[in-house]
Amino acid sequence: xxxxxxxxxxxxxxxxxxxxxxxxxxxxxxxxxxxxxxxxxxxxxxxxxxxxxxxxxxxxxxxxxxxxxxxxxxxxxxxxxxxxxxxxxxxxxxxxxxxxxxxxxxxxxxxxxxxxxxxxxxxxxxxxxxxxxxxxxxxxxxxxxxxxxxxxxxxxxxxxxxxxxxxxxxxxxxxxxxxxxxxxxxxxxxxxxxxxxxxxxxxxxxxxxxxxxxxxxxxxxxxxxxxxxxxxxxxxxxxxxxxxxxxxxxxxxxxxxxxxxxxxxx
Amino acid sequence: xxxxxxxxxxxxxxxxxxxxxxxxxxxxxxxxxxxxxxxxxxxxxxxxxxxxxxxxxxxxxxxxxxxxxxxxxxxxxxxxxxxxxxxxxxxxxxxxxxxxxxxxxxxxxxxxxxxxxxxxxxxxxxxxxxxxxxxxxxxxxxxxxxxxxxxxxxxxxxxxxxxxxxxxxxxxxxxxxxxxxxxxxxxxxxxxxxxxxxxxxxxxxxxxxxxxxxxxxxxxxxxxxxxxxxxxxxxxxxxxxxxxxxxxxxxxxxxxxxxxxxxxxxxxxxxxxxxxxxxxxxxxxxxx
Numbered sequence: 001x002x003x004x005x006x007x008x009x010x011x012x013x014x015x016x017x018x019x020x021x022x023x024x025x026x027x028x029x030x031x032x033x034x035x036x037x038x039x040x041x042x043x044x045x046x047x048x049x050x051x052x053x054x055x056x057x058x059x060x061x062x063x064x065x066x067x068x069x070x071x072x073x074x075x076x077x078x079x080x081x082x083x084x085x086x087x088x089x090x091x092x093x094x095x096x097x098x099x100x101x102x103x104x105x106x107x108x109x110x111x112x113x114x115x116x117x118x119x120x121x122x123x124x125x126x127x128x129x130x131x132x133x134x135x136x137x138x139x140x141x142x143x144x145x146x147x148x149x150x151x152x153x154x155x156x157x158x159x160x161x162x163x164x165x166x167x168x169x170x171x172x173x174x175x176x177x178x179x180x181x182x183x184x185x186x187x188x189x190x191x192x193x194x195x196x197x198x199x200x201x202x203x204x205x206x207x208x209x210x211x212x213x214x215x216x217x218x219x220x221x222x223x224x225x226x227x228x229x230x231x232x233x234x235x236x237x238x239x240x241x242x243x244x245x246x247x248x249x250x251x252x253x254x255x256x257x258x259x260x261x262x263x264x265x266x
Numbered sequence: 267x268x269x270x271x272x273x274x275x276x277x278x279x280x281x282x283x284x285x286x287x288x289x290x291x292x293x294x295x296x297x298x299x300x301x302x303x304x305x306x307x308x309x310x311x312x313x314x315x316x317x318x319x320x321x322x323x324x325x326x327x328x329x330x331x332x333x334x335x336x337x338x339x340x341x342x343x344x345x346x347x348x349x350x351x352x353x354x355x356x357x358x359x360x361x362x363x364x365x366x367x368x369x370x371x372x373x374x375x376x377x378x379x380x381x382x383x384x385x386x387x388x389x390x391x392x393x394x395x396x397x398x399x400x401x402x403x404x405x406x407x408x409x410x411x412x413x414x415x416x417x418x419x420x421x422x423x424x425x426x427x428x429x430x431x432x433x434x435x436x437x438x439x440x441x442x443x444x445x446x447x448x449x450x451x452x453x454x455x456x457x458x459x460x461x462x463x464x465x466x467x468x469x470x471x472x473x474x475x476x477x478x479x480x481x482x483x484x485x486x487x488x489x490x491x492x493x494x495x496x497x498x499x500x501x502x503x504x505x506x507x508x509x510x511x512x513x514x515x516x517x518x519x520x521x522x523x524x525x526x527x528x529x530x531x532x533x534x535x536x537x538x539x540x541x542x543x544x545x546x547x548x549x550x551x552x553x554x
Contacts, residue, residue, distance in 0.1 A: 071440060073365055100443030110434040112453060122452070123442040172438070179442055 010253055012243035014043035014230055019183060019213040020065060024079035027060055027069060027237075034060045037079070038239045040232060047205060047214045049228035049245065051221065053265065056234040058217045059107075062185050065215065066102040067095050083183070100127060103181035107188045109168030111160035111175075116143075116152050119160045119171055123179035138178050146174035147204050166197025173204065184208065186216040190223065202227050221261060225249045233257045307531070314528035317521035323529070330529055332492035336405075336501035337533060340484065341474045343409035343497065344416060349466055351413070352420030356462075359421070360428040361450050380418035385478035387415045392482040406497040408484020415479055416469040423465020427458040460548030464541045471537035475530060477505040504530040 020042040027035035034057045042048050050058040060069065067088060069075040081088050088098050100123070111119050120139045129135060139156070143149040148170040152163075160171055169189060176184065186205070190198040205214055205227050218224050224231055225245060232242040233256075241248060241257040252258045259265055279287070322329050355372075363369045391411030401407040431454050439449040455462075473479075485506035494501045508526045511518050 066441065068437065068441060071437070096443045096445050098443075099441055104441040106434065106438065106441075108434065110432075110438045112435060112438065113457060122439070126442065126444050126448055126452075175438075175442065 010241045010243075011040060011239065012247070013041045014046070014244075016046075017044040018042070019044035019084065020215075021082040021085075022064075022080065023082075025061075025064060025081060026078040027057070027064060028076045028078075029072065030074040033237060035064070035237045039079075040239055040242055042213065042215060043230060044213050045209060045211065046229040047209050047216060047227050048230045048232065049224035050215065050217045050232050050234060051219075051224050051260070052234035053260070054219070057237045058232075058234040059187050060237075061234065061239075062104075062187055062215060062217050065183070065185055066099050066104055067093075068099075068104065070095065100179050101181055102183040102185060103176035103179060104185040105169070105172050105176055105187065105189045108192050109165055109172050111163070111168050111171050113159070113161060115157050116160045116163070116171060117156040120174050120178045123175060127179065142174040142178040143171075145177050145208070146170045147200060147207075148174055164197075166193050166200065169193060169197065169201060170204070173201075177208075181212065183213045183215065186214065188217055188219060191219060198223070221249075221263070233260060235260070310524050310528050310531065313521050314524035314526075317519060317525040318528065322522075322525065326492045330504070330507070330526060332488050332502040333504045333507040333526075334529065334533070335493060336485075337474055337504045337530075339405060339494070340408055340412065340480065340501060340503055341470050341537070343405060344412040344473055345466060345470045347409055347413035348416045348420050348470065352417050352466070352469075353424050353462060355417075356421045356424030356428060357450060357455070360425050361446065361454060376418045376421055379414075380422070383478075384415060384476050385481075387411055387479040388482050390414070391479060396483055402498060403482070403484060403486065403500045404498045405484055405494050405501050408480040408501070408503075409497075411479045411483045412470070412473040412476065415476060416473045419469035419472065420466055423469065424458070424462045427461025427465060428454060430461060431457045460545055463548065464545040467537060467541035467544065471534055471541065474537060475505055475534050477509045480506055481509070504533065 018041055021040070023039045025035060025038040026033065038061060050061065052058050063069045064077060064081060065083075065088075069077065077089060083098070083102065087093075112122060114122075117139055120142050121135045124135060124138050129138065140149060140153075143152055148167060151167060152171075155162075160168065163171060169192070173184075173189075190201050193201065202223065205216070208214065216224075216228065228245045230243065231245040231248040233240045233248060233252075233254075235256055241252055241254045248257060249261050252261060323334070324331050326332055359369060359372065363372075388411065391407060391414070395401045395407035395410045396403055401410075435453050435457070436449055439453045440446075444452070477485075480503055484501055485503045486500040487507070487510055488502050491499070492502065504526065508523065508530060511523050511526060
């Protein structure tokens, strides 16, 4: 645990509206401490990239933000995560509502084994939207927002599993958008995709940024520098440095960040 | 250097010869397993074939029809009782239960339940369903007893089917704000259904051939009333009929006994076949 004065130099607070704020966030898997003392502020309607070598717990951090770690037995969280100023780990929090507000796109595309339409309509149906016309509208809007409508509009009733990997990932994004989240957590969304599909997802993120707060975990340094406004560098369960992307990539203050972004390790 | 070493290593048999020997031994072992099955089925169908006739199968008075109807009814009712209990237990164990001593205890109980001899189920059924609950010797009591017998298999097969639903589908559902029950009902169960149904059919198929559990609880030899009119009537059943013919009845030819056995085995094999076909058809519709 670093001194507060020391932290303030390396962990920069973004300007403007705040969406998520963590303080002293720690995560344990049984005895193993995966995250220690992460205090960070995530700006609303901006793209925040989390970078770092494999096993540095950046994905674990992401999963703290929508309480997906609750599903892992033996996982325990300490500290606070504030979403719009409210602690999501408060006992009164309805986790289902939280996850509706904080959507997640996973590393590998994971469409449900059902039609494209039913995939997108899954979330709205869960939350009680059942009328045919309303669902039709949501499905079209979400597929358009995920840049999949033109390719999918003629085969909405076909199995989602017949889509290509890149299309499946855009479907996963459409599925999340259909529940109208405020925050999008993306866990290496392009790692299973080819460069063309990756480019489309990146374009999409920039489009979505105007309406959603996006937090993306990525291994791809170029991706982080291309799309994000803020970047955080994780190492061994600690947030080493956090600030405007330019600063992290061009002029990092910590030697370890400098080594990593220059490709000296990881 | 490497090459010379291995070339000069002394070997009694070349890899090809070892391969051939291993193949022969394994083939023989597999063939040996087939032998008793073929022998039993062969004797049964040859000897039974001599005695079997349409009349024997379809006559309600001295034919097998009451026993066939009885066994089919019994199996159907067993499935109706065992399915909800077994599937619910499996869903609890796989999807809800936190890992801990309680679940370990339940699993231990299931394993032990599967190991209990079937005659003990019969006595238990007699004590609980026939006497204590006052069902009397009847279809319902027999089906309850058989359902208990089938339950460990149903639970185990259902749990396995649930386990095969990929974790990432559950994660995707939770991440969209689904509750656990919504996830189970809309994602997990539909995708596990082929496996669950197959397991259920196979389990009750096994129960169909059991004699001991129905001996004290349901089965009788119908002299006046061949077909039950309610679940509280006793029934004829093929395994019991066979047991009776083999031990107590007089003036019945060996071939007639084999014929009854052939009908029972035929019925069980048909049930298994239904399970296999169901699985193949349902599986074709789903993949991930």
